[in-house]
Amino acid sequence: MNETLHIQQSHRSIRSYKTDPVSDAMLDAIVASAHRAxxxxxxxxxSLIVVRDAERRARIAxxxxxxxxxxxxxxxxxxxxxxxKTDLGVRRTGQTQIIHESMEGxxxxxxxxxxxxxxxxxxxxxxxxxxxxxxGIRRNPQDMIELLGLPPLTFPLVGLCIGHIANDAPQKPRMxxxxxxxxxxxxxxxxxxxxxxxxxxxxxxxxxxxxxxxxPWSEALASRLxxxxxxxxxxxxxxxxxxxxx
Amino acid sequence: MNETLHIQQSHRSIRSYKTDPVSDAMLDAIVASAHRAxxxxxxxxxSLIVVRDAERRARIAxxxxxxxxxxxxxxxxxxxxxxxKTDLGVRRTGQTQIIHESMEGxxxxxxxxxxxxxxxxxxxxxxxxxxxxxxGIRRNPQDMIELLGLPPLTFPLVGLCIGHIANDAPQKPRMxxxxxxxxxxxxxxxxxxxxxxxxxxxxxxxxxxxxxxxxPWSEALASRLxxxxxxxxxxxxxxxxxxxxx
Numbered sequence: 038m039n040e041t042l043h044i045q046q047s048h049r050s051i052r053s054y055k056t057d058p059v060s061d062a063m064l065d066a067i068v069a070s071a072h073r074a075x076x077x078x079x080x081x082x083x084s085l086i087v088v089r090d091a092e093r094r095a096r097i098a099x100x101x102x103x104x105x106x107x108x109x110x111x112x113x114x115x116x117x118x119x120x121x122k123t124d125l126g127v128r129r130t131g132q133t134q135i136i137h138e139s140m141e142g143x144x145x146x147x148x149x150x151x152x153x154x155x156x157x158x159x160x161x162x163x164x165x166x167x168x169x170x171x172x173g174i175r176r177n178p179q180d181m182i183e184l185l186g187l188p189p190l191t192f193p194l195v196g197l198c199i200g201h202i203a204n205d206a207p208q209k210p211r212m213x214x215x216x217x218x219x220x221x222x223x224x225x226x227x228x229x230x231x232x233x234x235x236x237x238x239x240x241x242x243x244x245x246x247x248x249x250x251x252x253p254w255s256e257a258l259a260s261r262l263x264x265x266x267x268x269x270x271x272x273x274x275x276x277x278x279x280x281x282x283x
Numbered sequence: 284m285n286e287t288l289h290i291q292q293s294h295r296s297i298r299s300y301k302t303d304p305v306s307d308a309m310l311d312a313i314v315a316s317a318h319r320a321x322x323x324x325x326x327x328x329x330s331l332i333v334v335r336d337a338e339r340r341a342r343i344a345x346x347x348x349x350x351x352x353x354x355x356x357x358x359x360x361x362x363x364x365x366x367x368k369t370d371l372g373v374r375r376t377g378q379t380q381i382i383h384e385s386m387e388g389x390x391x392x393x394x395x396x397x398x399x400x401x402x403x404x405x406x407x408x409x410x411x412x413x414x415x416x417x418x419g420i421r422r423n424p425q426d427m428i429e430l431l432g433l434p435p436l437t438f439p440l441v442g443l444c445i446g447h448i449a450n451d452a453p454q455k456p457r458m459x460x461x462x463x464x465x466x467x468x469x470x471x472x473x474x475x476x477x478x479x480x481x482x483x484x485x486x487x488x489x490x491x492x493x494x495x496x497x498x499p500w501s502e503a504l505a506s507r508l509x510x511x512x513x514x515x516x517x518x519x520x521x522x523x524x525x526x527x528x529x
Contacts, residue, residue, distance in 0.1 A: 045319060048321065072460050075296065172323050214318050263378040263382075
């Protein structure tokens, strides 16, 4: 296994950081990797907001639902869907952009956000840093938009904490790869058995890492997915002009 | 710069492949990297469909709008949003999943698709292989769903061609990083100048690579983004149960 594959396959989320700063050189390399990540049709409809100010990180931690590691890690990066940037380009040709009103537009932008996020994670981990992605950036999106100074046609989709690792974390097991990889055609015949096995695996894992409150996969998902756990995403995105209804 | 950063920052799309197969070991490593990529709340709501059969690749090339490299590259991987898998888990607890009806659910799944896609790209490139992401998988989504045998609550969001490089490709310039990275707060003051400069850079680039039909960024975007270029995404996703309206 080469070094890059090793880094990717060793991935785990870190929620305990030293206060030591991330050097400018390390941070610049992380941002450069995201800048070179693929982007659909060369749209480049993504922007990063690098937040290092401690007070701002503390406020983001609060808005994200009280995630202490955001205040602790020296760098937080918000990844923003930025159809304002593309709109400026489209307008100068005399055309009118409408892609931001569509599910296609939002979906492509979200995939590009994932590409940028993944690029930064791998770049950070290749330099020995720890990371944890932050979905809680969407918990109070209107406040987050104001904090980050985001204009219409933009939306903060996901965040990333980056820092030097204080306490390392174990790698959480995944469901068996047979429930992830299909060859030629989709085949869910093995899903029930894979889910059963994974529920048992996670129950064992939580005990091993002394998190007895940890739930099996099915129960953990059910507790979130029976509801729209971040109900402000749709209305606030609509107020930003990302209508998502075409 | 370490090897991983070098791979990431050397990324370019390849559209000319040898017919040599990708070995099982190389392919397994690519899939393993995607399997270990981060996934929101450990949902694991992503599946891969690995297509190696030549006839099926030829059909996908056609459905994607006539992209010859899909038929040419020995491996095509469709990355699928899979809320059917999570639904099976949620149902066994007696709860009812509704996240697949929301913009939050679709957005998170699309970010996870981007994470899996990026992981596979970096894993392939680290092994010397070439890749090109395929958004055209959404051009005729109903036909793609039938070809891949996808059940309700799933949707094919993006594809990836992987193979040994026949003719290498140059790396397309990106807009200046000042229009990508913001510190502390969003600031678009530099966007007009960055777009002007990038339009000129791309015009020069297209001449250099002898693609005189290539357009400046603004014009290329305007030609696509003034319309919903894949209008079947929203209605077909809705038919699959991904309503996206909460």
